Amino acid sequence: MTVSATNLPERAASRFPSGGRPALPAAFLRRLPVFAALFTLTAVFGLWWIASARGWAPPVFLPSPDRVWKAAQIAADTGYASATLGQHAAASLGRVMAALLVTLLIAVPAGFVLALSPVGRGLLDPLIEFIRPLPPLAYLPLVIIWFGIGEGSKILVISVAMFAPIAISTAFGVGSASESQVRAARSFGASRFQTLRHVLLPAALPSIISGVRIALGAGWTTLVASELVAASRGLGYMIQSAAQFLVTDMVIVGILAISLFAFGFEILFRLIERFWLPWSRRR
Template identity: 40%
Template structure:
């Protein structure tokens, strides 16, 4: 006998055919995902910097319009721009400021900074290596390096003028003394921080003392040494105004100092902006050189 239809198993219900299909929603962007998107769009960062600069200029102009301070103390952005044009060109027979263009003032200061920092690297790196490796040298010379590092440039400028006169020598010496301690201190710390495993491995392979120094110690310490050089350049740049206090024209610091005597605030602001912008460019060049010389930094 065949089974009855009442005893048959009920059919499994399938999905309804009249229900409309709802598309899946994309996940909402999280803050980390937004940051990842912005990281690949440098134009966003450039636009942000332009907006910040615009806000700063607007606030500056507002302070001038409200006359919070006298105009001789806080000139308007337009007056500073006009002074920038005057110091950068020749007008009515007057060439720049002090018979030198702004770019010439800046070039003279950069040359002094380059010479002073070059001598500081030449003597500071060997001094730092000796302090880091030789305990007797560290006992004798490390306090002297720390002593010089804590002195402001103006503290010994008068002494340098007495010794070397008012020509180029005291300016170069001041920048050398200002830039040498950061380089020596960074080099000594970097040399002391070389991993012992590398030194023992080099000795196990038969490397001699000078080979270890040139093949292991200095390459391992080079990233920190370059950081010390960057810091030294910044210190030298902040000291250039003090170095050019005496007979500093041409020179950007001498221009600022001379304009300050005659209450030419707009010229002072032009000099400050020139120092800041050139410092940004110089630091970017140093960071680029650091990436070329030590490409392994941050990867090992």
């Protein structure tokens, strides 16, 4: 159901049996994608390190890993752009989380409406299809004109980007409950609300989680845009400030901080799926 970057190569690889070659240990073969991923990471880092050490690019364009690490320490301890790295990160994380919460409250019910009511689908579909392909930078100015430059506008911009993935995934998930599951529950006396609560919602949870994963990706992307205007804290703001003065090492610190958060959330959601929704991969 969910296609993630890690389970894709496994499936693709299984279509190419290794023929008559001598068999490698199964444990090694199973971990091969992990080794490949580690190889890519090491290669990129190594290339970065060599390129900066050899002076292939001037430090202002490509600061060495060493300088970036030092910049990170400075940002963490004394701060950069009027706040510490921790404060910037907290501001950004707060915005993304607030936006996620607001979006869940609206998009999950919207997903149910999409899945359960043909009229509701007709009402919501044009809106979703209108919003979905819009780049955040395109509607950011409009949101500012309408709602000002406060914290609310920033959260709104991120929420708009998160809405479609969560609503669509929820609708898909609600549809994954089989007609017989719903009918059986009704025949045991389940009210419409109980059917929603005990059949449709649990059935939709894995999809909702997938939707949240996609939405968080969109959220982090949009975060930087939302912090372009009238922010005084945030990782996006920090990156913008550093870029204006060509403090490239600080730009990279900001980028890595965002990618660390995104990675952390990805791990968190995989753990949630594994321990809370073990059934979703076992059908």
